[in-house]
């Protein structure tokens with residue numbers, strides 16, 4: 001496992017985001033052991049309408065120091081490869097996200113062009129939703145067929161659901177509510193990490 005954990009959400013009101021507060025919260029999470037920040041720049045409920053979004057966002061994200069740009073394949077079905085190419089040209093890694101209703105077959109042809117596949121374990125939209133265990137076969141399939149691929153899960157992931165994610169083969173964990181609402185973020189992050197690290201080698205045998 002290279003990395004795990006942490007989500008920091010910037011919703012549709014990104015223009016109104018208090019960046020100094022975002023910085024403070026992000027630093028706190030990193031100090032508490034998170035390996036990376038996963039920033040949602042748009043509310044997932046807008047996913048079907050964002051065909052115009054990527055050309056606007058890719059360059060500024062790269063300029064801001066983002067190292068991986070993940071996008072949902074559903075609204076850009078005819079442009080996935082060209083978006084992958086633009087992201088790479090901008091110097092970032094490529095992540096491809098799947099909504100719960102999207103099967104693995106929709107992404108298979110693109111996996112070799114991606115650094116990471118994100119399996120959403122809730123409907124995109126907001127934090128605090130119930131983890132969808134029925135998404136785990138997608139993670140298992142990916143891990144089985146792509147032992148070295150980064151596989152991320154996002155939605156309802158916390159201490160009660162991390163086992164399922166880790167055993168299925170996820171190595172990048174987005175956890176919002178479970179960390180943010182905890183009085184001991186460091187302990188929660190450490191526990192999530194330990195669960196993932198103790199499972200990951202079993203997935204690769």
Ligand SMILES: O=C(CO)[C@H](O)[C@H](O)COP(=O)(O)O
Pocket residue numbers: 007009040043044045122123124125126127128129154155156157174175176177178
């Ligand atoms: O962006 C999301 C949905 O659109 C994430 O699932 C969510 O923000 C993660 O938080 P939580 O751990 O509370 O589910």
